[in-house]
Amino acid sequence: MFRTKRSRIRALTLAGGLVAALGTVGAVTFDASAAENTAASGNLRPLTPAVSAVPEAIRPPDGSRPIGAYLVATGTQTYTCVVPAGAASGAFTGGSVPEAQLVGTGGWIHHFAGPSWQSERDGSLVTATKEKELKRDGTIAELLLKVNSHSGTGILSKADYINRLYTSGGVAPAGSCTAGQTASVAYKAVYVFWDAPAA
Known part of the structure; x- marks a missing residue:
């Protein structure tokens, strides 16, 4: 995991570059500790994109404000083998379970089954459900997810929507498998958290 200062800076530099491709609000900050301090102070704009830069098919509601x-x-995305009744073998066609460490404007976030996202800095946690997707060849889809539960206060407490963007990898393996078999496939993506205007 990217836990040294140099590797954190490298990861944040890459995150900043990807977010810059979306269209940033303000200057991109590449120093890991500076980015984390900025996030802690509540000024999250240096590494976050504008709503208009997200593909229209998976865009959060108009007026949404990026918070990280x-x-x-x-x-990784982990798949479980699904075997049809009476068949000797099956395929990895079931839903995937994420297990990931994210790094960005607010430090580290653990992404896991639920799907859930929890800040390692302040413990704030959200779960969400898929609202829209944008399929991409050779990789898992880009998504818009709607937050359906919050726990704790902190970085994620105001998140209403989440985008999964710039995906690579994570596709279920091809070929046959046996009942109960699992396969974990590495993936990359950028997650953007949004505070939506009140309805």
Whole structure:
């Protein structure tokens, strides 16, 4: 995992570059500790994109404000083999379970089953459900997820929507498998958390 200062800076530099491709609000900050201090103070704009830069098919509601952008430092999508009744073998067609460490404007976030995201800095936690997707060839889809539960106060407490963008990898393996078999596939992505205007 990217826990040294140099590797954190490298990961944040990559995150900043990817977010810059989306269209940033303000200057991109590449120093890990500076980015984390900025996030702690509540000024999260240096590494976050504008809503208009997100593909229209998976865009959060108009007026949504970015509250953080995070790069998958290490991550997998784990699939379970589904075997049809009476068949000898099956395929990895079931839903995937994420397990990832994200790094970005607010430090580290653990992404896990639920799907759930929890700040390692302040313990704030959200779960979400898929609202829209944008399929991409050779990789898992880009997503818009709607937050359906919050726990704690902190970085994620105001998140209403989450985008999964710039995906690579994470696709279920091809070929046959046996009942109960699992396969974990590495993936990369950028997650952007949004505070949506009140309805």
